[in-house]
Amino acid sequence: MRSARLARPGVGPHAVDFRSGNVCRRRLAGDHQTFPGTETIRMSLDYLNDRAVNVAARLIRQANDEKRPADALLRELFRSSGDEIRRDSAEITRIVYTFYRWSQLANRKDSLPGKIRSCLRNADRFTESVEYFSRKELQNVIPHWVKKHVDVNMDWLRALQAEPRLWLRAKRDAAADLKGKLEHDSSIEPKSMPEAIAFSGKEDLYRHPDFQAGRFEIQDISSQVVGLICDPKPGETWWDTCSGEGGKLLHLSDLMQNKGLIWASDRSKRRLDVLKKRAARAKAFNIRRRAWEGGEYLPMKTQFDGILVDAPCSGVGTWGRLPHARWSTNLNDVRELAEVQKRLLRNVARSVKRGGKLVYAVCTLTREETSQVVEDFDDRFPEFELETPTVAGVESSVEDRITTIWPHALRGNGMFVAVWRRQAQE
Template sequence: MLEQATLNHAARVLAATAEPLPADIALRQYFVAHPYLGGRERRAISRALFTYFRWFQWLDQRASPQKRVEQAVALHEKFTADPKSVKPEALAARAVPAWLSEEMDLPPDFFLELQREPALWLRARPGTAGHLAAQLRDCVPTPRAPDALHYCGQQDLFRTAQFHEGAFEIQDLASQLVGLAAAPNPGETWWDACAGEGGKMLHLADLMANKGLIWATDRSVRRLENLKRRAARAKIFNFRTAPWDGSAKLPTKTKFNGILIDAPCSGVGTWQRNPHARWTTSLHDVRELAVTQRALLEHVAGSLKARGRLIYSVCTLTRTETTAVADAFTAAHPEFEPAPLSSLGTDRSSLFLWPHELHANGMFVAAWQKKS
């Protein structure tokens, strides 16, 4: 049973999401405005809010916000204790918006995974996963990625000595698999074209043993500043940053051994972690983003050296943003050939990473190599 104070706080944040404001931003702003809230209280409020959106379609919208949050938490606790307590047809009808069935196959296990709380994944520095797991405890390795650990504990990882020493990054398993798919070599020159705050760039740098050079670009200067701070903590130095708005005017004339386009997308693959987005994302968004994704690939294609690798990734599973984009690029560029994702243990050139198979975000990855 949630404390009344937690219900009241969650209700106030819900009011902010109606403006509309994404739930994670609304939470961040609320916590800044209420600095007296401790870590335990913040975790309880965050959990209540995300649980609300996870079970949104089951709630009585005539009830008060506090009562609806209470209903959602009760449903979630019942589901956690016994997933069969919610019928599969109810999950299919209520867990996601109706338009999604037009864009992707929806296996029953996908819905079950969406309704669970997301796993927390860490990426240890290369070769140190065992040592880090012994230090932090409550860590479970996975055969899918050598440096990945599923953290099951309760401590605030941002306060640990290991985090401040740069011993690990908090990075979802699917994102780590994108870095492994790129498979850069030490001494090469790479471009992380939509680098954001640098999660995948830092992984590329580690795989390159901090040698060679990575160009990290993004339309947001603020994100690039955060990337620099993260790189300093991780003691990563083989990179340079530049703003790029995704247009045909490129930030550099450099020719690269590899380019990673981790493109902006609808984020369907993150709906377990970000359930509010299920109810704010539309089919129109999907179609509009696909235009952007195709343009990004077109703009960077000429910057690859012969035999260079192009990696396209999106944290979504919609056909319009995944196979349709990849097929269109292949058809338009005979100078590229689909390349096997052998570092992920497959001879296929594109791959869906499903949340219910990874217990992580959903992703799509495709790879090409420029012909000699």
């Protein structure tokens, strides 16, 4: 189980750069873009690197034996290996992730290398036609418990098996210039979100001078939608209660034009220290940091124009990007995290100004962590009224004034968002 900490489930600062095959320092936790593939690449078995398959098989065995996430083991492997392994890092990573996407359709009697090759063949078939596999077959690529707790549909199942896209968020004044410099797929970029860039190049973005200058961040498009739904205004005071290393918080700062004040809290001092460095690079100077464990004792007595509770969750919405997480998450995790989410909302609600906004966002799709959390809050806080969270031009599913962004809608992570307005008079 990923720990119920005050940051979104994800990974640490090291990740693999698919485009160069290099290991680079990367902050992606909180926006869940670990090991992103930028385009669908057919991995023909005719050209498969046997060494890469063998390394991937050893890592998968280690992950299974030690009950450790594959992404963490991949980072350790590439940090400690020589140039020969590092040159194959992109291929090894892609093989490992393809295995976890398709392993449930492989013959259980095959050896692990045989299962890996079967998974690669299935990935090739899916690349050639997303209709190759039936609904009955694709229902096996998720744990059985999910079917009773998520509104499973064929579009979502297919999105889980597709290579994820890598999304960038440009600063407000840099989008047009960056689109002229970076390779990107404009065909899937929402016209109503000009700062969202679907990167399709091969360069190491973390070495790019515009990244070093703070002109763009690597942030999944669904996370960008959350910032737009928050819609903070220059001069307001906001609180990102579970800021992690600051993915969504930096977006709020940019939307506020660096005016007003944003408080960031997290239980981890290390994450807050990383946030400080990221904010400096992004030239976001309207941010203050406070450690907070999520309890009833709040880190400040301020009344806020808006509070974002981007709560720890099971991460079901990220399973396309992190396929190994499908097989390490269980229903007990979901239930425990749902209680954490309810408690966070209860603890911060009174800190919203009358007339202010409370935004609840999670990158998961289970009913226990989404609609049932909303129902619990509504029962306890009648002075808060639900509003319909939408962004013009962005496809989402709205039901009972709460919004679900499915992975297939934007080619990003799944996300759930609810917004309440505290009544001006109670």
